[in-house]
Amino acid sequence: MPQPDFFIxxxxxxxxxxxxxxxxxxxxxxxxxxxxxxLLVTNTTRMSASDIEYKLTGIGYKISSEEIFPVSQATVEYVNSRYGHARCFLIGDESLDSLFQSHGHTVTRNEEPVDAVIVGQAQWSHFGEIDIARRLVEAGAEPVAMHKDPTWPDGGITRIGLGPIVAALQSTIARTITLIGKPEITFFETALARAGYPRSNTIMIGDSPQTDIAGATSAGLRTLQVRTGNGSGTSPNNCDWILDSIADLPHWYRSNFKH
Ligand SMILES: [Mg+2]
Structure with missing residues (x-):
């Protein structure tokens, strides 16, 4: 079997x-x-690839921003392809403003006509943003959410993800919200195109059975689940392989791919 490529x-x-x-x-x-x-693929919406590189480097990883594909980048590329330069109402971290502006989009946090309402995560959200977003969508703006993960692991505690905010907005509008990140098949397609990996030779390593494993399986990738993070306490469920943690990767690799 040839050397596999990985989304992690x-x-x-x-x-x-x-x-x-x-x-x-x-x-x-x-x-x-x-x-x-x-390629590191993440539904993190509060950090740019450079921010993530800085964080990972700080805890001991040797990684460059070119090896990181965050959902915020996938989202801005979606807006680019659909609108060229768009007017966007943003919900989410302030770092998203500069990301969208750097691609030529006009960004607002106020109630004014826009092409798209973009929903990312912030540390705090409030009803006022959802209230404005609903009216803008009713007026014709496309609702776009970076993902709808219900929770995420944060150093020993579990925090709510973007899912509850997306559900709140969806409950008030007739139009279906466009979803960008994992587990959407288009996210994996975009990542494959960006990385240039053959689908049949790519393995997704993730902790979340729904977001990582089910999504990658739908996209035709093989899957390896780890039992850390969201995967702690889970048993094998439609993944091709399961490991206790990323630390076991070399042993598993040698067993499966050694020539
Ligand atoms: Mg995860």
Missing amino acids: DIDGVLCDGPNLIKGGPESLSFLRSQSSRF
Whole structure:
């Protein structure tokens, strides 16, 4: 079997909130030593690829921003392809403003005519944003959400994700919200196109049975689940392989792909 390429989730696989998951850096180094390519794919909406590079480097990973594909980037590329330059009402972290502006989009946090309402995550959200977003969608703007994950692991506690905010907006509008991130098949298609990996040779490593494993399976990828993060306490469920953690990757790789 040829050397596989990998998509690797970040939260719950490589780190748990601010903390390193033991063995992660060694496993990525191992993949490099085997000439297996990888792209880190994440539903994180509150950090740019550079921010994520800074965080991961700070806890011991050797990684560059070109090896990271966050859903915020996938979202801005979707808006580019659909509208060229768009007027966007943003919900979510302030870092999204500069990302969208850097692609030529006009960004507002006020109630004014827009082409799209973009929903990302912030540390705090409030009813006023959803109230404005509903009216803008009713006036014709496309509702676009980066994902609808219900929760995410943050250093020993579980926080709510973007899902509850997306559900709140969806409950007030007739139009179906466009979803961008995992587990949407288009996210995996975009990532495959960006990375240039053959679908049949790509393995998704993730902790979330729904977001990572089910999504990648639908997109025709093979899947490896880890039992850290959202995967703690889960048993094998339609994944091709399951490991206790990313630390076990080299042993698993040698068993399956050694020539
Ligand atoms: Mg995860």
